[in-house]
Each structure stands twice: as C-alpha cells, then as structure tokens.
Amino acid sequence: MSAQFRAAVNADCTEASNSFGAGAAAQMECLITDLGRMVQQRNEALREVTRAHHEALLRLARAAEFRDDDTGVHLLRIGFLAEALALLAGQTPEFAERLRWAAPMHDIGKIGVPDEVLKKPGAYSPEERKIMNGHAMMGAQILGGSRSPLFQMAAEVALNHHERWDGSGYPLGLVGEAIPLSGRLVAVVDFFDALTMNRCYRPAFPDSQALAMMAAQRGLAFDPWLVDLALAHAEDLIALRDHINRSPPEFGPMITQI
Amino acid sequence: MSKTVLIVDDHADIRRLIRMTLEIEAYEIHEAANASSALRMARELRPDFVLMDVMMPGEFDGLEACRRMRADPALVRVQVILLSAMGQAADRAAGLQAGALSYIAKPFSPLKLIATLAAAGAAVQS
Numbered sequence: 001m002s003a004q005f006r007a008a009v010n011a012d013c014t015e016a017s018n019s020f021g022a023g024a025a026a027q028m029e030c031l032i033t034d035l036g037r038m039v040q041q042r043n044e045a046l047r048e049v050t051r052a053h054h055e056a057l058l059r060l061a062r063a064a065e066f067r068d069d070d071t072g073v074h075l076l077r078i079g080f081l082a083e084a085l086a087l088l089a090g091q092t093p094e095f096a097e098r099l100r101w102a103a104p105m106h107d108i109g110k111i112g113v114p115d116e117v118l119k120k121p122g123a124y125s126p127e128e129r130k131i132m133n134g135h136a137m138m139g140a141q142i143l144g145g146s147r148s149p150l151f152q153m154a155a156e157v158a159l160n161h162h163e164r165w166d167g168s169g170y171p172l173g174l175v176g177e178a179i180p181l182s183g184r185l186v187a188v189v190d191f192f193d194a195l196t197m198n199r200c201y202r203p204a205f206p207d208s209q210a211l212a213m214m215a216a217q218r219g220l221a222f223d224p225w226l227v228d229l230a231l232a233h234a235e236d237l238i239a240l241r242d243h244i245n246r247s248p249p250e251f252g253p254m255i256t257q258i
Numbered sequence: 259m260s261k262t263v264l265i266v267d268d269h270a271d272i273r274r275l276i277r278m279t280l281e282i283e284a285y286e287i288h289e290a291a292n293a294s295s296a297l298r299m300a301r302e303l304r305p306d307f308v309l310m311d312v313m314m315p316g317e318f319d320g321l322e323a324c325r326r327m328r329a330d331p332a333l334v335r336v337q338v339i340l341l342s343a344m345g346q347a348a349d350r351a352a353g354l355q356a357g358a359l360s361y362i363a364k365p366f367s368p369l370k371l372i373a374t375l376a377a378a379g380a381a382v383q384s
Contacts, residue, residue, distance in 0.1 A: 023343060024271035026365040031275065034369045 075104035081189040102154035109139030262305040292316040293323035312342035328357030
C-alpha cells in the first residue's frame with residue numbers, strides 16, 4: 001500500500017468516525033446484527049440448495065438405474081469410491097467432491113436404451129451391442145452443455161467411463177491419458193463395485209477375486225497407475241464401501257426406501 | 259417502477275445509514291434535513307413513503323409535519339413512517355394519532371424497515 005493511499009484511507013476513516021454520532025453508532029450495530037443474521041440465513045439457504053441439487057442428481061441417476069438395479073446405494077458407493085480414489089491420485093478436494101456427485105450419473109444414458117436390449121438375457125448381437133454402447137453418448141447429451149461445473153464433469157464421466165486404456169473402448173476409442181481422468185477413475189471403481197454386488201444373473205464375487213480381476217485389466221481396460229493405487233489402498237476402499245453399506249450417508253436411506 | 263422514499267432526519271449520518279439500508283431494495287431516495295423542507299419536498303415529489311424522524315430542530319417537528327401531510331388532500335397517497343429514539347408506548351400512540359402508518363423506534367433493524375416498506379407497498383397496490 002503506497003503512503004499516499006494509506007494517508008487517504010486514514011483521512012477517510014477519521015472523517016467517518018468523526019461524523020458518526022451516538023444515534024448513528026447504535027444504528028450501525030443494528031445494521032451489523034442484521035448483516036450477521038443475513039449471512040447465516042444465506043449460508044443455510046446455500047446448504048439447502050446444494051443438498052437439493054445433489055439429491056436431484058442422485059434421483060436422476062436412479063431413474064436410469066431403476067430398470068436393472070434395485071438399489072440406489074450402488075450409485076452412492078460409486079460416488080464415494082471415485083472421490084476416495086481421486087484423493088489417492090492427488091486430486092484436489094474440490095475435484096474429488098465434485099466427482100462424488102458426478103460419478104453416480106455415469107449410466108444416465110441407459111434411460112435411452114430400449115428394454116429389449118437393456119434387459120436381454122445372454123449375449124448381444126453386434127446391432128444390440130451398438131445400441132447398448134450408445135448409452136455413453138446419450139448420457140453426455142443428457143448432461144452436457146451445462147454451465148454447472150458439476151454437470152460438466154458428469155457429462156465427461158458419462159461419455160468416457162467405457163473408454164479403455166488400450167484404446168479399444170467406446171464411444172471414441174481414446175487411448176491412455178487422452179481419456180479424461182474423471183472417466184478413468186469411475187471406470188475402475190464401477191468395475192470393482194459392480195463385481196462385488198449381487199446381480200440377478202450371478203452372486204457377488206469375493207473382494208479378493210474382484211481385485212484380481214481388476215489387476216488383470218491393468219493397462220488393458222484401466223489406467224495402470226489408478227489400478228496400482230486402488231490395489232495398494234484396497235483395504236481402505238473396501239472399508240469405505242462397507243461403511244456406506246452399513247450407514248448410507250445423508251439422503252441415501254431415503255432414496256433406497258422409496 | 260421503483261418506489262420513491264423521502265428520508266427526513268436532521269442527522270446526515272442517520273440519513274446516510276437509512277439510505278444505505280434502502281438502496282439494498284432499489285428505492286429512489288430523496289433527503290430532507292428538517293420538517294419544513296420535508297413538507298415542501300413531499301408536496302413537490304409526492305413520494306410513496308416519507309421516513310421521518312420525530313425530534314428535529316426547526317419551526318415544527320416530525321409529528322407536526324406528519325399531521326400537516328395527512329391534512330393535505332394532495333398527499334393522501336403518501337405513507338408516513340415515523341422513526342424516533344423515543345420508544346415509549348405513549349410516543350408510539352402519539353405518532354399513530356398524528357396519522358403515521360407505522361412508528362419505528364431507533365435504532366431499528368434494517369431488515370424490519372425493509373419488510374415494513376415492502377408490506378406497506380403491497381397493501382397500497384392491492
């Protein structure tokens with residue numbers, strides 16, 4: 001701060017304090033009390049809006065999942081596991097938390113896949129496979145073009161969560177680090193979580209077997225660095241998953257009860 | 259269209275604080291420093307509200323200015339709200355008797371003042 005500027009500020013402050021009488025000082029206290037009350041109300045309102053926003057996202061994600069998965073907890077787990085892996089990968093808490101809410105929407109595009117394909121037992125014909133794979137692009141279309149950083153990330157995840165490290169994924173066939181990190185992170189945790197839950201067509205794989213299957217995809221489906229991180233911290237991630245299952249956070253219970 | 263408010267107080271700093279409070283809600287604001295110029299400006303500007311201090315030096319005080327405004331048929335649509343450091347029930351009664359829509363003791367909550375004006379404005383419109 002320059003001396004000149006400081007002098008100007010001092011002069012201004014002196015003038016202000018001289019011109020405020022007792023009545024004005026008392027009025028100022030009222031102003032400040034109201035200001036504090038308003039800040040508090042604003043913070044509460046912001047928290048409420050954020051909660052409602054996140055809840056709406058999860059319910060949207062659940063709408064897509066509703067036809068082939070009877071529980072919303074998988075979605076919550078994907079979010080929290082992706083957040084944890086992002087933190088392990090050295091991402092900022094802001095990025096990681098955003099991914100927590102963006103990741104559950106990765107399969108939202110399935111809402112555009114007809115029942116006869118989505119629910120078909122057995123193997124897909126090439127045509128059906130093409131329709132099924134369209135869910136990544138449809139998800140990006142549903143979520144894309146938003147001003148909200150959260151939706152932008154969600155669109156990125158929806159588009160890229162079936163890309164493979166070796167370039168044989170879809171929809172674009174991106175290779176390695178050309179696949180956005182958000183997509184690579186969600187691909188890993190979705191794979192693990194899907195294997196370790198009961199499905200109508202098979203029981204859950206044991207954790208050890210799921211981890212081995214993940215390790216086998218190191219550098220093929222998945223970013224080898226992220227697989228190494230997940231394997232090195234497998235115990236923590238599994239503990240987190242079990243914790244979520246025991247006590248689904250916030251509105252998790254509400255969602256599963258509906 | 260923004261509502262017009264005439265702020266009347268002999269203390270410039272109080273006028274400034276009230277102005278700052280009302281600018282939150284985009285009122286068009288005018289100021290007077292005594293009761294007689296308040297009366298003159300009210301006739302000239304026909305504001306939606308006059309926010310007026312009671313005790314002011316001059317020919318007559320805020321209470322009398324309020325009475326004269328109420329007695330002037332040209333000012334029937336002008337709402338007077340009195341602000342005063344005198345907060346006793348008797349002071350309030352005198353203010354309301356003089357024809358004020360509302361009597362607010364100083365110091366006052368800015369949020370309450372904003373709410374009072376908003377409610378009065380809504381009542382006029384309906």
